[in-house]
Amino acid sequence: MEQNTNQLTVWQRLNKAFGPNSLLGQDVPTHKFDKKELLKTRDRNEFEKEKLQAQQSLYLGNQWTKIESNLYTQAIYYEPTRLAAFYDYESMEFTPEISTALDIYAEESTTPNEDGHILQIYSESKRIKGILADLFNNNLDINTNLQMWIRNTCKYGDNFVYLKLNPEKGIIGGVQLPNIEIERLESGMALKTMNAEVKPSEKSLRFNWKDKNMEFNTFEIAHFRLLGDDRKLPYGTSMLEKARRIWKQLVLAEDAMLIYRTSRAPERRVFKVFVGNMDDKDVEAYVQRVANKFKRDQVVDHKTGNVDLRFNQMAVDQDYFIPVRDATQTMPIETLAGGTNLSEIADIEYIQKKLVCALRIPKAYLGFEEPVGDGKNLSLLDIRFARTINRIQKNILSELNKIAIIHLFLLGFEDELENFTLGLNNPSKQADLLMVDVWKEKVTLYKDMVTEIPNTLAPTSATWAKKHIFGFSDEDIKLDAQRQRMERAVAAELANTATVITHTGLFDTIDKLYKSTSGTTAGAPPEGAELGGGGPPLPPPGGGPPPPPEPGGGLEGLPEGRNKLENLLLEDGDFKINSSLGAIEEELLKILKDWHIYNKKNYENRVIEI
16 A cells, blocks of 8 residues: 655655656556456457557567667777776866866856846745745855856766765755766666666666765765766766867877977088098097087986987087098088078968867857957857857756755745746847847838738738747737736736825825925915015105014924924934933023014114114
8 A cells, every 4th residue: 555645854855856757757668468457358359459559568668678779788888988088188277278278168157137146036925035045145155067068968978976964954955066977877778688676776867976885865965967968878968078089189199299399390400520530430539529528428328327429419509529630621500590481380280170179169269269350240149159158058957946946945936846947048139139130120021011001901910920929829929918908907906096096195204294284385485574674664655653572582493393303313313302301492592582683673674774
């Protein structure tokens, strides 16, 4: 009896989702040839038909087993080649062009957007988006680690990261594993015969650390790989694979060039030594004795103590000594010119071009040449290079999705495993601009196709234009029409906003500080008063005593202003009531008193003048 899912631990459920019981639909088809599965009928033709179908199904299942078992043999034969390739990749790292290419792959694949984020997380649930943002930014720190993971993936074709799991917190960290020591064992790599039973543990995808003799489940390892060459399955293909042979040729050519320069570049002197009628047997010894006065000592083998002339390569300052018998020989000392074709490195440049072609990176990116034509040619190459980067990003995102699913599964969000989308930024701005230009042309063509021509019909209907220009399906056209209707309803509601919302309260604080009497302007002088006045009114024309001043001496607004000042100081919080408001009130009363005395004197002077 199958165990109840609610009684399983989180690891058992995770193993059930990713382990032997969940083979992602890639299990070996099993077909049994049993009488219980045959159709019970009295019609012989129908019986023979069902029998033949069962036999064919069993045969196809056996065929799948045979074909799948070939993956084991392929992996066994590829393993030594894979190790040799890894050692080549390590040596290729010391070549500046290849090291720079790997850096460019990693940097272009992790280009940040305007907000500085490398990874884009989209989800309809804010909670899921926040959980995944915390996972990648804090737990895994992809802003630092993702560039290293992508560089290793491009270098080796594979990159293995161990995920540290917690049943309550999900994935809490990741550790880089040595790529050369990790094996990937898939379900088809178990050596089995056609009718042999396979253990459930051998059916599932698992990883093995050879040197440590450790085996990991599929949910413990994040295997980043670049799928490209089926001969290397189940492993990925390095971006340097196509450049391995070219790199070896380049190293040999550069070494030969340096050897030629060191041996042929310096000038030599030819000394002609006069030997006269000296015996031929004594000429060599004599010339050698003369030469020893000029050249260095011979090289002595420290192991045997013998002089080995094979290792006595001529130094830069050593010359040739040639015996002559003619005393009248002209120019006893001649100069031999060094190598004259040292600047000709066409063979090196030819191999470098092939290397750049294998790396699929524009030469200007590697510093071999400067962009010409205001960078237009580089822009076109940039679009092609962006496709290479997009291919790398897609392979990386497939494994990042697996990491996110495992994290959500451990946290209990089993119903939200598909409610998110991860994305990396497009490194090419030229590709974006090209896409914008294409859409502009499409929109212009759409307008021309649906615009009605005077005294006739439009070239096409809007439905036909959307289907053939924008690639809409019939369902997309219906959905677009519904969305446009809803947007028009929203626009109508926005136009009616002033009648629905009469007061938003957004400016209440400002209105409270600077509000004025309705229908008047703040600070405007009252009717019949002079600018700068504020004193008592003048006597009426025709004589007679002037009317008495209003109570307060025209300062009816000042107490209110004082209250506003006190309220403002209280709201500010920078003043203390007991210590500051008393002093402010005394100062304000003093100003009011001086203002009242000034108005009184001004009134008396104006009365005297009248």
